[in-house]
Amino acid sequence: MAIETGSNIGVSFDSARKEPPRFFRRFLLRLRQSRDKEPRALCTQLLSERGEASQTVLAQELISIYEALNDEQRLEFFEMLCREFGTNEAALCDAAGDYQRSPSAATYQLLAAAMESPRRKLFLRINTAPHGMQTLVAMRERVGRLLKKHPELGPLDADLKYLFCLWFNRGFLRLDRIGWNTSALILEKLIDYESVHEINGWPDLRRRLAPDRRCFAFFHPALANEPIIFVEIALTKDLVGELDPLLDLNAPVLAPEEAETAVFYSISNCLDGLRGISFGNFLIKQVVVDLGSELPGLKHYSTLSPLPRFASALRDNSNAEGFTRGRISRLLSEYAARLVQEAKTPDSVDALFHLLKDPLTHRDVLAKPLHRLALAYLTQARVKDHLVDPVERFHLSNGARLERINTFGNARPYGLSDSFGIMANYRYVPEEFEENHERFVCDGTIRVSTQLLQECRTVARLWLEPKPAKAHAIVVRNSREQL
Numbered sequence: 001m002a003i004e005t006g007s008n009i010g011v012s013f014d015s016a017r018k019e020p021p022r023f024f025r026r027f028l029l030r031l032r033q034s035r036d037k038e039p040r041a042l043c044t045q046l047l048s049e050r051g052e053a054s055q056t057v058l059a060q061e062l063i064s065i066y067e068a069l070n071d072e073q074r075l076e077f078f079e080m081l082c083r084e085f086g087t088n089e090a091a092l093c094d095a096a097g098d099y100q101r102s103p104s105a106a107t108y109q110l111l112a113a114a115m116e117s118p119r120r121k122l123f124l125r126i127n128t129a130p131h132g133m134q135t136l137v138a139m140r141e142r143v144g145r146l147l148k149k150h151p152e153l154g155p156l157d158a159d160l161k162y163l164f165c166l167w168f169n170r171g172f173l174r175l176d177r178i179g180w181n182t183s184a185l186i187l188e189k190l191i192d193y194e195s196v197h198e199i200n201g202w203p204d205l206r207r208r209l210a211p212d213r214r215c216f217a218f219f220h221p222a223l224a225n226e227p228i229i230f231v232e233i234a235l236t237k238d239l240v241g242e243l244d245p246l247l248d249l250n251a252p253v254l255a256p257e258e259a260e261t262a263v264f265y266s267i268s269n270c271l272d273g274l275r276g277i278s279f280g281n282f283l284i285k286q287v288v289v290d291l292g293s294e295l296p297g298l299k300h301y302s303t304l305s306p307l308p309r310f311a312s313a314l315r316d317n318s319n320a321e322g323f324t325r326g327r328i329s330r331l332l333s334e335y336a337a338r339l340v341q342e343a344k345t346p347d348s349v350d351a352l353f354h355l356l357k358d359p360l361t362h363r364d365v366l367a368k369p370l371h372r373l374a375l376a377y378l379t380q381a382r383v384k385d386h387l388v389d390p391v392e393r394f395h396l397s398n399g400a401r402l403e404r405i406n407t408f409g410n411a412r413p414y415g416l417s418d419s420f421g422i423m424a425n426y427r428y429v430p431e432e433f434e435e436n437h438e439r440f441v442c443d444g445t446i447r448v449s450t451q452l453l454q455e456c457r458t459v460a461r462l463w464l465e466p467k468p469a470k471a472h473a474i475v476v477r478n479s480r481e482q483l
Contacts, residue, residue, distance in 0.1 A: 039065055039077050043085065044291035046125050047118055059129035063416065066135070075150070078143060082156050085119040086138075120159050133167070133222035136160060137273035141329045144272060164274055168220060168228070172283045175290070178215040178230065180206060185225050185250045189270070190215070193227065196266040203249055208232055212254040214262075216287050218279055229279040231287060232266040235295070239302055239425060241406035242417070246304065261300040262291050272428055288428060299430040302403060304390050306410065307419040308376050313388050321382035323373075325349055330462040331376055333371045359420050360411060366420070367407045374405050380463045381445055392424070396440045399433030400426040401447035 042065060046058045069077060071117040095114035099107040126132045140160040143153050176182075178190065191199045209215060217230035234246045235256055239264050245251055264287075267280055288301050309382050328349050332339060336348035339478050342365045343351035352369060359370075379402075381388045392402070402424065409415075409423030427449070439445040446454055 011258075025356055037071075040080055040084065043081070047122055048123075051191070052128070055125050056128045059126045059132060062126060063129055063132065063135050074142065075146060078146070078153050081119055081122075082153060085117060085122060086155055087115065087117040089474045100173055108464055110294065117155075119156065120163065123160065123163055127163075127167075127200070127222075133220075134226075137164070137223070137271055139273070140164070141271070141273035144275060151335055156193060160273075162218075162277055162300070164277055167222070168274065168277055168279070173218045173220060173228065173282070175283070175286055176217055176219055177290075178209065178217055178227075180209045183225065186217075186227065189225075189227060190217075190230060193268050193270040194266065197243070197247060204247075205250045207247075207251075209314055210253050211256055211419070212236075212259065212463060214287075214291065216283065227270050228274065229269050230269065231264055231268075231280075231283055233287070233291070234263045234265055235298075236261045236263055239263070239300065239369070239404065240265075240304055241404060241409050241425065242410070243304060243410045250302060256295055257297060259295060261302060262288075262295075262298055264301070264303040277340070280394060284398060284428065285433065288430060301430075302402070303395060303424075303428075304406075304409065304416065304425045305395065305424050305426055307374060307377065307422050307424060308391060309388055309390055310374060310419040310422060311417065312378055313381055316375060319381075319383060322388065323377075323381060326465065327376070328352070329462055331372055331459065332369055333462070335365075335372075337367065356420055359416060363408055364427065370407050370420055370422060371405050372455065374399060374407075374419075374424070375452065376459045376463060378405075378424065379448070379456055380459060392426075395426040396446060397437060398428075399435075399437040400428050401432065401436060401449060402452065403427040403449045404451070 035452050039062065042058065042062050046055065046062055049055050049058055066074070092111075092114040095107070095111040099111045123136055129135075141159060143157050143160070147153055147157060159177050178186065181188075187205060191205055199208065207213070212235045214233040214235065215230060216233075217227040219226070220228055234240065235254060237254070237258065237260055239261055240246060243265070246263065255257065264284065267283070269275070269279070291298055291301075313319075314323050314328075317323055317328070330347045331334075332352060336351075339348050339351040339355065340346060342362060343354040345351040345354055352366075355366055359366055362374060364406075378387075378389060380391055387393050387396075396402075404425040406423045406425065408421040410419070411421050415423070432447070436447045439447070
């Protein structure tokens with residue numbers, strides 16, 4: 001026999017009994033009463049409930065109530081969680097004082113308990129309900145949309161992020177290869193979640209899953225059929241600098257055993273509620289290991305990556321650490337005459353921006369200037385002393401090196417808009433992972449290939465203002481030389 005106690009809640013008991021146990025009848029009565037309570041009262045009740053079974057049912061009831069709230073009510077709910085379920089600052093100060101005066105296991109445990117907000121405990125209990133994890137991830141996604149206008153929700157976002165860093169630890173994630181025979185539900189989600197190069201329907205997806213392509217995704221056991229992050233890879237003979245051959249539906253299919261290079265051309269995070277939690281570093285390194293085992297003939301692992309902020313950074317000459325007009329002028333000095341002649345404008349900087357209104361028409365004139373400017377963007381430009389480009393930061397922090405810059409590697413409208421068509425190759429050499437990572441994280445050293453070294457020296461010299469400032473360090477793999 002089953003007793004329906006609320007939305008999506010079914011609880012069963014021994015059918016041989018004529019009525020449920022007395023304790024269970026009391027619990028059902030309290031649960032029915034909770035349906036008329038405000039979310040705050042139900043949160044308080046969930047925190048005070050000691051029985052695991054009752055916690056799970058109450059958590060499901062709270063989820064049902066939360067999902068029925070409109071946008072305005074959800075904002076009020078979030079504000080209430082921040083206001084009334086945060087850390088008790090007085091108790092925290094007292095516990096910290098006790099530990100400072102008398103450090104011991106006992107005072108440390110009291111301090112640790114005081115540091116954990118009731119809000120975190122509430123989220124832990126919500127997670128016991130079916131679809132609890134899914135609800136919390138969606139909740140953080142919604143909070144993220146509100147943060148700009150409602151910064152007071154920051155502690156709520158921080159608590160959820162803290163728990164997700166624990167729950168989505170690499171040890172809990174499962175790496176699966178995605179193929180054409182994968183469930184249609186997951187394949188549809190790949191189409192929806194692709195955030196780098198749009199998948200235009202099923203024929204496009206099928207080509208991306210052909211024998212000379214690979215797709216891998218991380219999954220979490222609490223989120224069934226929900227990819228967390230996925231990477232798309234092309235198996236090629238040589239390093240690829242242009243996007244179109246990789247996305248061409250009619251491109252010939254290479255036999256996998258003939259491939260010598262694996263090109264990572266798209267990495268997409270799927271769930272906005274997990275923003276700020278790093279999965280890609282584990283994903284790439286694990287895929288390199290798996291591909292090496294599957295295809296021993298592979299010699300090189302590289303990316304074909306966008307420069308998503310290059311165009312905006314080049315136009316922003318108000319950033320003292322970025323492309324000031326003086327820097328652009330010095331970087332263009334070698335190409336100024338041809339730029340001025342092509343644009344029929346006396347100033348080289350004005351000429352550049354005039355030609356960039358239609359870069360494909362002037363690609364022969366723009367190719368070398370853009371290559372130099374892109375290299376300056378990747379190696380010298382900063383915002384608050386950090387590299388401007390998020391894709392570059394990701395790959396360098398994972399131990400890659402900057403291998404090559406490809407002008408007009410992506411001539412599609414979004415590529416021209418974001419980066420005037422420029423793409424970059426970052427190369428992953430397993431033997432270099434650790435050293436490259438440590439040097440980049442510790443002192444900001446950027447590892448570049450031998451073929452870029454001389455141009456990097458030129459860029460570093462031209463980047464300097466008339467009153468010299470220190471140029472950022474660049475390291476090349478073979479010579480170990482630094483600028």
